[in-house]
Structure formats: structure tokens, C-alpha cells
Amino acid sequence: MSRGTFIAPSDDEGVRRFEADRTDVDAEFNTSFTWNPTRNLPLKQQRKTLPAYKHRDELLYLLEKYQVVVLCGETGSGKSTQVPQYLLEAGHCSRGKMIAVTQPRRVAATSLAARVAEETGSRLGDVVGYSIRFDDSWTPGRTKIKFMTEGILVRELLADPLLQQYSAVMIDEVHERTLFTDILMGLMRKVSRKRPDLRLIISSATMDAEDLRKYFDLSKPSEPKQTAAILSVEGRTYPVRAYYLEEPAADYVKASVDTVLTIHRKLNTPGDILVFLTGVDEVDHAARLLDEEVERNVRENGRRSGEMELSIVKMYGSLPAKDQMKAFFRPPPNTRKVVLATNIAETSVTIPGIVHVVDCGFVKVRCFSADTQTDSLGIVSIPKSSAIQRAGRAGRMKPGNVYRLFPEQEFDKLEPTLPPEILRADLSPVILQLKALGITDVLRFPFPARPPAANMAAALELLYALEALDDNGELTEPLGACMAEFPVPDPRLAKMLLSSGDFGCSEEATAIAAVALVKSIFVGGGGGQRGLVARQAKRGFEAAEGDSLTALNAFLSFVKVGDSVNCNSDKNAAGEIRARRSRWCAQNFLDFKALSRALEIQSQLIKLLKRFRIPLVSAKGDAVRVRRCVAAGYFANAAILHHSGQYRTVRGGVELKIHPSSVLYDQKAKRIDKMAQCVVYTEVLHTSEVFMRDLTVVDVNWLLELAPHYYKRGYLF
Numbered sequence: 001m002s003r004g005t006f007i008a009p010s011d012d013e014g015v016r017r018f019e020a021d022r023t024d025v026d027a028e029f030n031t032s033f034t035w036n037p038t039r040n041l042p043l044k045q046q047r048k049t050l051p052a053y054k055h056r057d058e059l060l061y062l063l064e065k066y067q068v069v070v071l072c073g074e075t076g077s078g079k080s081t082q083v084p085q086y087l088l089e090a091g092h093c094s095r096g097k098m099i100a101v102t103q104p105r106r107v108a109a110t111s112l113a114a115r116v117a118e119e120t121g122s123r124l125g126d127v128v129g130y131s132i133r134f135d136d137s138w139t140p141g142r143t144k145i146k147f148m149t150e151g152i153l154v155r156e157l158l159a160d161p162l163l164q165q166y167s168a169v170m171i172d173e174v175h176e177r178t179l180f181t182d183i184l185m186g187l188m189r190k191v192s193r194k195r196p197d198l199r200l201i202i203s204s205a206t207m208d209a210e211d212l213r214k215y216f217d218l219s220k221p222s223e224p225k226q227t228a229a230i231l232s233v234e235g236r237t238y239p240v241r242a243y244y245l246e247e248p249a250a251d252y253v254k255a256s257v258d259t260v261l262t263i264h265r266k267l268n269t270p271g272d273i274l275v276f277l278t279g280v281d282e283v284d285h286a287a288r289l290l291d292e293e294v295e296r297n298v299r300e301n302g303r304r305s306g307e308m309e310l311s312i313v314k315m316y317g318s319l320p321a322k323d324q325m326k327a328f329f330r331p332p333p334n335t336r337k338v339v340l341a342t343n344i345a346e347t348s349v350t351i352p353g354i355v356h357v358v359d360c361g362f363v364k365v366r367c368f369s370a371d372t373q374t375d376s377l378g379i380v381s382i383p384k385s386s387a388i389q390r391a392g393r394a395g396r397m398k399p400g401n402v403y404r405l406f407p408e409q410e411f412d413k414l415e416p417t418l419p420p421e422i423l424r425a426d427l428s429p430v431i432l433q434l435k436a437l438g439i440t441d442v443l444r445f446p447f448p449a450r451p452p453a454a455n456m457a458a459a460l461e462l463l464y465a466l467e468a469l470d471d472n473g474e475l476t477e478p479l480g481a482c483m484a485e486f487p488v489p490d491p492r493l494a495k496m497l498l499s500s501g502d503f504g505c506s507e508e509a510t511a512i513a514a515v516a517l518v519k520s521i522f523v524g525g526g527g528g529q530r531g532l533v534a535r536q537a538k539r540g541f542e543a544a545e546g547d548s549l550t551a552l553n554a555f556l557s558f559v560k561v562g563d564s565v566n567c568n569s570d571k572n573a574a575g576e577i578r579a580r581r582s583r584w585c586a587q588n589f590l591d592f593k594a595l596s597r598a599l600e601i602q603s604q605l606i607k608l609l610k611r612f613r614i615p616l617v618s619a620k621g622d623a624v625r626v627r628r629c630v631a632a633g634y635f636a637n638a639a640i641l642h643h644s645g646q647y648r649t650v651r652g653g654v655e656l657k658i659h660p661s662s663v664l665y666d667q668k669a670k671r672i673d674k675m676a677q678c679v680v681y682t683e684v685l686h687t688s689e690v691f692m693r694d695l696t697v698v699d700v701n702w703l704l705e706l707a708p709h710y711y712k713r714g715y716l717f
Contacts, residue, residue, distance in 0.1 A: 047085075047119060050078030051234050059083065059231055060090050063168075063199050067192060068216040068228035071203045074235025075347075075392045079203050080108075080172050081116050084145045087168050088120075092199065093144040097167035102150045104178045105344045106132045106317060107324040112349070113137075113147040114325070120145075133487050134604045150180035154187065155487065158436055162191060168199040173347050174212070175204040175385070177420035177449075183430055185215070186446045187437070192227075193218060205347065205389070215448055240357075240395040244408040252360040253282050255405050257289045259358045260338055263403075264310060271355025271400070272337040274345060274393055278364040278379050280316050280519050283340045287312050288524070290338065308336050315341035318519040323593055327351050346389050350396045357394040357402040359387065361410075365418065367686075368426040370454035372652035373462070373636065375426040376684035384414040420449045427451055427459035428491050432468060435475045436484035462636055465710040466495045482612050488513065490682075496633025497605065498614060503629040505619035506609055508552055512630065514602040515551045516682060516694065518594045522554070522661075534589040541588075542663045545623050546679065546696040548630055550663050558585070558595045628706070631698040634680040635707040639692060640700065641677050647692070650703070650711065656684065659691040678703070 047053060052073065062069045073079030080101070087099050103109040113130035120127055129138025130147040138146055150171070157163065169188060174181055188200055202212055209230045217228040249255035256275050263273060277283050290312050315327045328351060331337040339351060343363050363382045368375045382390075387404070394400025404411065422430070434442050443456065463469045468480035468491060475481055479498060486494040493513055500509035515521055522538055524531065541557065543549035561577075561584045578596075585592035609616060619625040631638075639647040639656050647656050658665050664676060678700040681692035703711050 047078070047082060050082055051076070052078040052082040055231060055233050056082075056086050059086060062229045062231055063087075063201075066227060066229040067196060067198070067218070068200045068202065068213075070209050070212045070216070070228060070230045071201055071233065072205070072209045072230065073203055073233040074205060074237075075389070076235040076237045076350075076396055077233045079233060080112055081119065083170060083201060083203070084116060085120065087199075088144055092167045094167075096141065096165075098143060098165055099145045099168045099170070100153060100163070100166045101145065101147045101170045101172060102153050102184065103147060104150060104173050104176045104181060104347075106135075106149055107315065107344055108173070108347075108349050109147040109149055111325065111328055113145075116145060116147075134601050150178065150184045151487075154180060154184055154433055155485075157187060157191075158433075158485065161437065162195055163198065166198065168201065170201040170203060172203045173205070174202055175417075176347065177418075177422075179421045179425050179430060182420060182422045182448050183433065185448050189216060189218075189446055192216070237392055237395040238397075238399040240391050240399070241401050242391060242411075243401065243403045244411070245405055246407065248407060248410070249360075249405040252362065252405050253277065253286050254289065256358050256360055257286055257293070259403050259405070260290065261293060263356050263358075264308065264336055264338075268308075269355075270336070270353075271398075272331070272339065272351070272353040273356045273358065274339045274341060274351060274354045275358040275360075276341060276343065276345070276390055277360055278362050279342060279377075280318060283314050283316055283342065284520075284524070286340050287314060290340075308334055311335050311337045313337060313339050315339055315345055317342065317344050318517070319593070319597075343386070345393065346386060351393065352397060354393055354396065355398060355400045357390055357400065359390045359402055359404045361387070361404060361406045363418075365424070366421070366426075367424045368455060368458075370452065370458040372649060372654040373458055374649065374652070374654060374684045376686045376690070378686035380418075381410075381414060383417045384411070385417045387411065387414060422447060422449055422451050425455075426462075427455050428462045429489060431456070431459045432463060432475075432480070432484050432491050435463075435469065436481065440474070463491060465636060465707055466491055466633075468495070478612075486608065488517070492633045492636065494633075496629055497609065498612065499632040500629050501609070501614040501617065503619075503625045503632070504617050505622070505625045505629050506614055506616050507606075507618040508626045509629050510602045510605040510609065511555045511598075512548050512552055512626070513605060514598040515555055515595075516548075517601055518598045521551060521591050521594045521598065523589045523591050537587075537589040538663075543623070544663075544697070545627055546664060546676075547662050547694045548696045549623060549626065552626070554588075554590060555595065555598060557588075558590065559599065627696055627698055628702055630696045631680055631702050632706050634682065634696070635703050635710065637681050637692075638698070638703055639679055639681065641675055645675075647679065655690065656681075656692045657689050658695065659685060659693045662693065662695050664695050664697070 059069065059071070071079055071083065084099050084101050092099060101112070103112065109130050109132055113128055114124050117124040117126070117128035122128055125137035126139055126142055128145045129143040130136065131138060131152050132149050133151065153169070163169065171181070171184060171188065174185070185202070192198060192200055200216070202216065204212065209232070213228045213230050217226050219225055219227050256277065260273055260275060275286065277286060290310065294310055311331045313327050315324055327339045327341070330352060337353060339345065339354070345351065361382055362379050363386065364377055364379050366375060366377055391402040394402050431442050434445060439445055460469065460473065466483070468476060468483050470476050475484065482498055483491055483494040486497065488494050493516065497509055497513055500506035524534055541550050541553040543553055558581060561581045582592045585595065606616060638650045640650055642648050647658070648654060649656065664679070676697040678698050679695045680698055682694040685691045685693055
């Protein structure tokens with residue numbers, strides 16, 4: 001990768017130097033700024049141009065001879081799309097068997113399934129399908145290649161411990177080392193012992209292949225035959241030139257927006273832009289800044305003839321799948337697409353047309369502290385492997401450029417990789433899944449990376465407090481077993497839902513859970529008059545009892561909009577309701593897509609509650625019932641108001657502040673005797689300070705009542 005010098009675009013002199021530096025780049029890449037030259041070839045010929053095609057016979061031979069193949073496929077090799085098809089063509093789907101391909105992220109599973117379906121000439125959901133949380137598209141008896149997230153395959157192991165319906169399993173993007181990547185590798189190692197006929201492909205871009213081979217080699221030392229082999233496949237990427245700032249950006253979101261605008265205005269060559277940010281809030285903020293700048297430019301200068309327009313697309317995990325797919329659509333003529341993404345766009349997916357990548361240099365990671373028993377989100381510098389992967393997004397279809405918003409010397413100081421997630425995560429969902437799979441001694445489970453003993457002990461203690469485990473550490477019936485089956489990422493959320501029938505508020509609990517799973521439903525208006533109007537609109541839904549009930553108010557109001565629609569057909573009624581709700585959301589600064597997705601998730605959760613025979617009832621406006629239900633699930637995340645005016649966790653005494661986005665944030669201006677004495681929260685965010693988010697006001701005595709086994713009176717009084 002060649003290197004240049006990227007000067008901050010906010011500096012006038014810097015812009016001139018930036019343009020001068022770009023002259024040679026335009027000359028070098030000008031003839032290359034076109035669509036991939038293979039795109040006009042028939043799909044069958046396009047497949048043959050990929051590096052993986054040259055290794056097709058080698059791969060199939062190794063799978064005949066070995067049970068496990070570690071596939072080191074570099075970026076652009078075609079491993080994710082081609083290997084499943086090679087297995088299908090070689091007859092691995094005979095006798096009704098399927099091929100499973102796991103991905104760390106939902107968008108990768110859905111986009112890859114769509115691409116492979118296109119290449120096989122079938123409709124998505126027929127020969128090729130996918131399955132992700134709360135959404136799937138596949139046909140039993142017809143689907144042969146099934147893409148899915150890692151968590152889905154772990155859940156399938158609950159019903160089919162030996163995965164009898166699959167002839168081969170491909171675990172893709174192992175180098176990301178997500179929580180479920182390590183769990184799935186450990187489980188597949190055990191399944192492979194019981195099923196010698198099952199073929200396992202471990203695909204990675206940067207992991208140490210020999211360590212993986214040794215981990216999956218099940219042969220005994222006395223046996224000369226090994227059960228695992230390694231195959232390396234070269235990648236296909238185009239040159240990418242890297243540019244750096246002379247000084248670190250004080251505000252990398254604003255610097256990202258400035259860089260996008262500079263690229264758009266100063267470089268007339270075609271090419272879309274991919275911007276990496278750390279989270280949903282930053283993506284939304286950057287989108288608003290870009291929209292405002294585009295509107296201001298049109299207002300002041302008008303639309304110039306022939307000037308390219310900007311099409312802004314968001315991409316993050318909590319977006320509905322259909323909205324995530326918009327990033328893969330080609331923009332209209334004379335339009336440059338700008339994709340604002342979190343790190344879900346870092347690997348696995350190829351967004352067509354990307355020529356420029358803007359890398360903020362940071363990533364949001366989850367870290368768990370066993371001492372304080374808090375699971376927090378923190379923003380840290382990306383590792384060098386991620387920086388290289390991000391830059392590679394600009395070189396998948398044609399030569400490109402990456403603009404790193406930090407000095408070049410900082411790149412050399414980056415850590416090689418991030419520690420595996422299992423070393424820094426709350427292990428309660430992992431242990432719950434392992435217990436449900438019949439693994440009683442979780443301490444001896446063959447994790448690829450051994451998690452800290454303190455984290456294991458904290459997870460076991462929490463599951464015991466949630467009554468998912470009994471005194472012997474066994475899964476309780478029916479509560480623990482049902483919690484393991486619930487497709488939600490946090491056992492506390494599952495406990496809240498399963499307890500909702502007892503509190504008489506299951507309808508409200510499913511609504512709160514659905515909104516929590518889509519993250520944010522409120523749209524900020526930015527600064528100025530629009531921001532003031534947005535804050536006033538949110539106050540119309542605010543509840544003194546906290547953020548959960550505020551979100552519930554907004555969700556219930558959204559559902560009620562359109563109830564009076566009366567049309568001649570169901571199709572017309574659905575269209576009118578959608579249009580009316582969309583207008584209402586725009587007026588009230590609410591995210592229509594997020595609320596629509598939450599409504600879909602709520603219907604799925606209601607079906608699960610019915611299957612578990614939880615009565616579906618409404619609290620009919622009784623906020624106490626709802627708050628007690630929330631406390632029943634999140635009692636371990638409790639903070640009490642200290643006499644100093646600050647909140648501290650009940651266990652551990654960690655000082656936490658209320659996040660500025662919370663409806664309780666204005667308490668700071670009140671007298672201390674008017675502030676909520678006890679709150680529960682869903683997550684902790686580490687930035688300049690330690691904030692708690694999504695708060696619900698509870699009565700401190702409820703903690704003793706709902707979790708006497710977890711809290712002692714001395715903790716609370």
C-alpha cells in the first residue's frame with residue numbers, strides 16, 4: 001500500500017496542498033475509476049476470475065481426505081461466496097443435507113446469501129437462503145446453502161446437537177473472534193468427534209492458520225494421520241493509497257464529514273465513499289451534518305449544471321435488513337453514494353463502487369469488569385489489522401484511497417489485533433447457552449481462548465440470581481430453559497419478558513424489549529431551532545419514571561396512529577397506515593424505520609411468549625407494574641443516589657452519571673431530595689466519563705423483594 005500525505009480539509013492551505021497531492025493520484029487512477037471490468041461478463045465467467053477458482057479442486061480434495069480444512073483466504077479471494085457453491089456442485093447436499101455458512105454479522109449473512117442466490121440462478125430463499133435473528137428466508141427441503149449468523153447456528157444446536165441436517169459447516173471470518181465465534185468453534189470441535197462424516201471449513205483472513213489447525217486436529221499423538229489441513233488462497237485487491245492527517249482530529253465525526261465534502265467537491269472522478277464511525281449516534285450525527293451542508297450549499301449557490309449529487313446511506317447492525325441492503329444498490333446517474341457505517345462494513349461484505357474510505361481510527365468495544373460487575377461500551381483505537389481491512393474496502397473493485405484521520409506515525413503504534421471478545425465480555429449469555437446444550441462443566445469447555453476465571457464466576461453468580469441456574473449449577477425448568485431459547489442477547493432481558501405475565505404487563509414488556517433491540521427511536525434535530533423543536537417533541541412522550549417508559553409512550557403512540565384508517569382493501573389500508581405513521585414520525589422527530597422494525601420484533605416476541613404459555617395481558621396504564629417487571633430482569637444493574645448527589649452501583653460502589661440523552665438528565669438542576677433514589681440501567685457507556693443509559697426509576701425496596709438472594713439489606717441501607 002503506497003502512502004501519501006492527507007492534510008485536514010478544514011484548513012485552506014491544507015485544501016490547496018490536498019489538491020496538489022491529488023494531481024498524481026488522478027493521473028495514476030483516472031483510467032481505473034470505472035466499474036469492475038468483469039461485471040459485464042456472465043456470472044459463470046465472473047466466478048472463474050476469482051482466485052478461489054484456481055484452488056477449487058485442491059479444496060475438494062482436502063475435504064475428501066481431511067475432516068477439517070483451515071482456509072486462509074485473503075480479501076477479495078471469493079471464499080465466502082464460492083466455497084459453498086463448490087461444495088454444492090461436488091454433491092455435498094445429497095440425501096437432503098444442507099451446507100451451513102456462518103457470518104459474524106447480520107448484514108453479511110443477508111448480502112452474501114443474495115449474491116450466491118444470484119450466481120446460482122435461483123430466487124433468494126429457494127436453493128440459497130439465510131437465517132438471522134427475527135428474520136429468515138429459506139425453504140425446508142429445498143434450501144441447500146444456508147447463510148446465518150453464528151448465534152443462530154448455536155441455537156440450532158439446541159434442537160439438533162449433532163447438526164444432522166448439515167453435511168458441511170463453514171465458519172467464516174474467524175479472525176474477528178467475536179463471542180459466538182469462539183463458542184461455535186468449541187462446539188464444532190465437540191460435534192466433529194461424534195460425526196466423522198461432517199466436513200468443517202474454518203475460514204479466516206488474518207488468523208494464525210497453524211494454531212487453528214492444531215486446535216481442530218483430533219488425531220491422537222500415536223496416530224500418523226491428521227484430521228485437519230491448511231489451504232491458503234491469495235486475494236484480489238487493487239492498489240490503495242493511504243493519506244494521513246498531520247495532527248489528530250479533535251472531532252473525528254466533524255473531520256469525517258469535512259473529508260467527505262472535500263472529496264466530493266475537489267475530485268470529479270466517479271467513486272463512492274465509505275466512512276467508518278463507531279456507533280449509531282455518530283452515524284446519525286454525520287448524516288445530519290452532511291444533509292445540512294448539502295442544503296446550505298444548494299441554498300447559497302444553487303444547483304450547478306452537471307454537478308454530482310450526494311446520496312447518503314446508513315449502515316449499522318440495528319437497521320432492518322432491507323435498509324442495510326440499500327448500501328449495496330448502485331446510486332442514480334451523476335450521484336455519488338456516501339455510506340456511513342460502523343465496523344460491520346469492515347469485513348465479509350463488498351459494497352460496489354467504493355473508491356474512497358474515510359477511517360476515523362476508532363471502534364466501539366464492549367468490556368466487562370468482574371470486580372464492578374458492569375458491562376460497558378468504550379471507544380478505543382482500532383488495531384492495525386482492522387485499519388488494513390478498512391483500507392481494503394477501497395480496493396475491492398478498483399484502485400482507491402483511504403483517508404485516515406490520524407497521523408502516520410500513529411498507524412505504526414497501533415496494536416496488531418484486539419483481544420478476542422470472549423476475554424472481555426459478560427459471559428452470562430454464553431454459559432446459559434452451554435448449559436442448555438447439556439454442557440454441565442463449563443469450566444472445562446475447550447474455549448479457543450480461555451476466558452478469565454473471575455468473569456466466569458460473575459456470570460454464574462448472575463445466572464443464579466436470575467434463577468436460571470439452581471444450587472447445583474444446573475439449568476432450571478422451565479425458567480432457565482426458556483431463557484436459553486429466547487433469541488435476545490441478554491439473559492436479563494429474557495428474564496424480564498418471561499416474568500411479564502406475573503406482573504400483568506406482557507404487552508408493555510414486549511414493546512420495551514423490541515425498542516431496546518433497535519437501539520434508538522428518537523431523532524435529534526442537531527443544533528439551532530430544529531434541535532429545540534426536536535427536544536420539545538421528545539418531552540411530549542417523557543415519563544418521570546425514566547427512559548423505558550418514555551420509549552414505551554412513543555411506541556404505543558406510534559401503534560395507535562392509523563387505527564382509524566378505513567379503506568376498501570387490506571392493501572390500501574396498510575399503505576395508508578404506513579404513510580400516516582411516516583408523516584407522524586417526521587412531525588414528532590421519531591425514527592419511522594426503527595419503530596416499524598420494533599413493531600415487527602414485538603410480534604415475534606409475542607409469538608414466543610404464547611409458545612411458552614405466558615399470558616398476554618396489558619398493564620392498562622399502571623406504570624408500577626411495568627417498572628417492577630423491568631426491575632425483575634435488571635435488578636443486578638441497580639444504582640442508588642449517594643448523599644454526594646452522584647449515583648453509585650449497589651454492588652461495587654462504582655460512580656455512574658446519567659447519560660445526557662436520558663429524560664432523567666435534567667435532575668441535576670433539581671434539589672437532591674427531588675432526584676430518583678434508585679434506578680436500574682441497561683448498559684454503561686465509557687467516554688470522557690462513565691454514563692448509564694436507558695434508565696428506569698424503581699423503589700429500592702423492590703430489590704430486596706425481587707432479589708433477596710442477590711442483595712443484602714446492608715447493600716441498600
